[in-house]
Amino acid sequence: MSKTELYTQSGVAMTCRSYQEYKEMFMFKEDLFSKGKILDIASGASSFIAELNQMEYEAIAVDPLYKLTSEEIYDLGKKEINIASQKLSQNENLFIWNNYKSLKHHDEIRNRSLNQFIDNYRKDKHKEKYIPATLPNLPFDNNTFSLVFCNHFLFLYQEQFDFKFHLDAINEMVRITKKGGLILIYPLVGFKDEIYPHLDKLIDSLNTNDVSAKINETKFRFLPSATHYLKIDK
Numbered sequence: 001m002s003k004t005e006l007y008t009q010s011g012v013a014m015t016c017r018s019y020q021e022y023k024e025m026f027m028f029k030e031d032l033f034s035k036g037k038i039l040d041i042a043s044g045a046s047s048f049i050a051e052l053n054q055m056e057y058e059a060i061a062v063d064p065l066y067k068l069t070s071e072e073i074y075d076l077g078k079k080e081i082n083i084a085s086q087k088l089s090q091n092e093n094l095f096i097w098n099n100y101k102s103l104k105h106h107d108e109i110r111n112r113s114l115n116q117f118i119d120n121y122r123k124d125k126h127k128e129k130y131i132p133a134t135l136p137n138l139p140f141d142n143n144t145f146s147l148v149f150c151n152h153f154l155f156l157y158q159e160q161f162d163f164k165f166h167l168d169a170i171n172e173m174v175r176i177t178k179k180g181g182l183i184l185i186y187p188l189v190g191f192k193d194e195i196y197p198h199l200d201k202l203i204d205s206l207n208t209n210d211v212s213a214k215i216n217e218t219k220f221r222f223l224p225s226a227t228h229y230l231k232i233d234k
């Protein structure tokens with residue numbers, strides 16, 4: 001089986017990972033959240049922000065899809081879960097099932113997360129937590145957030161965006177992050193399970209900009225080469 005057939009994807013999917021999945025991917029400890037305001041970029045129908053808000057942290061999500069109603073997002077989310085499940089079942093043995101015990105378990109987590117997201121999204125009538133916005137331009141002041149996440153968007157869709165987009169997108173994250181804050185991006189591979197080819201150049205460009213960008217290993221396993229995340233200290 002060639003690497004190109006690992007998981008076929010056209011356009012950007014809207015997935016719904018849970019808090020626990022984010023925790024395992026970025027290996028964070030809860031004390032990280034006491035630093036201040038949290039932002040999840042390209043948050044989709046993830047329950048990460050809903051769960052953080054439930055824990056009473058100040059947390060905001062952005063995604064272009066937040067122009068949609070809760071019913072529209074729910075339908076899209078359900079559809080994406082079924083599509084992903086079908087695609088994964090075709091190539092099940094190419095993925096590492098350490099964190100998800102089985103495809104059924106994977107589906108259960110995603111359905112639970114979608115429902116949690118929808119409950120919270122529905123309550124947010126004034127779009128205070130779920131803000132429609134698109135990288136590389138985010139509607140926030142400089143130095144607003146202490147912690148910025150971007151999970152399963154940037155490098156995963158590396159073939160649909162060019163180097164300039166990736167650099168502009170991360171520089172935008174740096175702009176809205178406070179001095180002393182942290183930006184976390186995962187994974188560093190695309191759907192061919194290959195590391196983003198311009199990662200060194202990107203890190204060099206970022207590091208000239210008064211930040212420290214480093215690659216860290218995660219213990220989370222699913223896409224075989226998705227073993228690292230990018231950690232940027234401002």
Ligand SMILES: C[S@@+](CC[C@H](N)C(=O)[O-])C[C@H]1O[C@@H](n2cnc3c(N)ncnc32)[C@H](O)[C@@H]1O
Nearest residue numbers: 012014015016017042043044046134135151152
């Ligand atoms: C694969 S989902 C990831 C959702 C969530 N972070 C997760 O891990 O489950 C990718 C998300 O990126 C959003 N997206 C697409 N283009 C974007 C852009 N230019 N800026 C920000 N988000 C974008 C999509 O709407 C989609 O919800």
